[in-house]
Amino acid sequence: MKKSRAAQAVAMATRREGRFPSASMGVLFWLTLVWVLLWGEFTPANLLAGFAIALFVTEVAPFPTAHFDGRFRVWGVIRLITIFVKDLIVASAQQAWFIIRRKTPKGAVIRVQLRCESDAYLVITAGMSTLVPGSLVIDTDAESGTLYVHIFDVKMSGGVSAAHKSVLDLEERVLRAFASRSELVRAGFVPGSSPKAGRLPTPFAPDSSGGV
DSSP: OOOHHHHHHHHHHHHHOSSOOOOOHHHHHHHHHHHHHHOOOHHHHHHHHHHHHHHHHHHHSOOOOOOOOOOOHHHHHHHHHHHHHHHHHHHHHHHHHHHHHHOOOOOOOEEEOOOOOOHHHHHHHHHHHSSSEEEEEEEEEEETEEEEEEOOTTTTTTTTHHHHHHHHHHHHHHHHHHHOOHHHHHEEEOOOGGGGGOOTTTTTTTTOOOOO
């Protein structure tokens, strides 16, 4: 029996054709950027190597699909990137000054209970935390939304509480840049691209005290 035009249109719209690359250019660009940042040197060779590795990772060992129902808030993204760049510069200067003085670091591992439910926001928060010198995410628990972060020097980070708060503040910026209204509400935030929007009343908002 010949398919109707409507059935043919549905079949064409839902068909997944094998294409190369299978990952979107946004994913490839992000992975390439992470590679360049890890090397700390912006060169054509690093760009080509990063892009080749991004292709290899997404084609040979693709990431599992994560549910994402977020939004793109321009002001939230600008705040996220601007503060991230500032943190990179400040942390790099602090690390350099610490090494020049030849001090012995007093590190610690802290446990941070995130407020988001999506693996996507957990990965973004963990990745950006690791890229800032002085902090390194050594383990994650996606089921409970927990990050275990190694702090290079507790005093340089402003203390354990300050280090814990900095991760939660980063998570809030990520959520306010990309999360949907319902995701922000479930995380305990009044929807908006800036912390000025406020938080929901404590009895309503989920507990984000986290352990140390």
